[in-house]
Amino acid sequence: MARRKKKFPCGHRGYGQICHRCAQQDEARARKQREKQSWKETFERDPIDLTNLPKNVVIKARKIIVGIQKQRDYREFRGKRLRHDRFVISIPVTRNYRLICRDCGSILVPEAVISHEDYNVCKPGG
Numbered sequence: 327m328a329r330r331k332k333k334f335p336c337g338h339r340g341y342g343q344i345c346h347r348c349a350q351q352d353e354a355r356a357r358k359q360r361e362k363q364s365w366k367e368t369f370e371r372d373p374i375d376l377t378n379l380p381k382n383v384v385i386k387a388r389k390i391i392v393g394i395q396k397q398r399d400y401r402e403f404r405g406k407r408l409r410h411d412r413f414v415i416s417i418p419v420t421r422n423y424r425l426i427c428r429d430c431g432s433i434l435v436p437e438a439v440i441s442h443e444d445y446n447v448c449k450p451g452g
């Protein structure tokens with residue numbers, strides 16, 4: 327029996343019982359879904375909420391957070407104490423985002439990642 331391409335209900339042509347192009351698309355879609363889900367789950371381990379931030383900001387912020395948790399000096403990350411509140415340390419994450427930490431004596435506690443706009447708003451007189 328000669329193998330002849332047939333037309334599937336989806337409109338693609340191919341061999342066999344199912345359309346392999348559609349099967350591949352379904353597989354790719356499922357994979358994307360799984361990746362999305364596992365990316366979502368990584369946020370459960372963050373000490374602060376990073377869910378609404380761009381992916382690159384999340385990744386960089388986590389590196390800084392881990393560094394701080396390992397007692398690395400915030401100055402290694404170009405962090406600075408705020409002039410009006412010496413217990414608050416601002417560490418640049420990207421050009422537009424910074425990580426705000428509180429100096430609790432022996433440890434730094436990450437409080438939030440904020441955008442440059444938010445940062446300027448909450449700065450008194452700034």
Ligand SMILES: [Zn+2]
Pocket residue numbers: 334336337338345346347348349
């Ligand atoms: Zn198809």
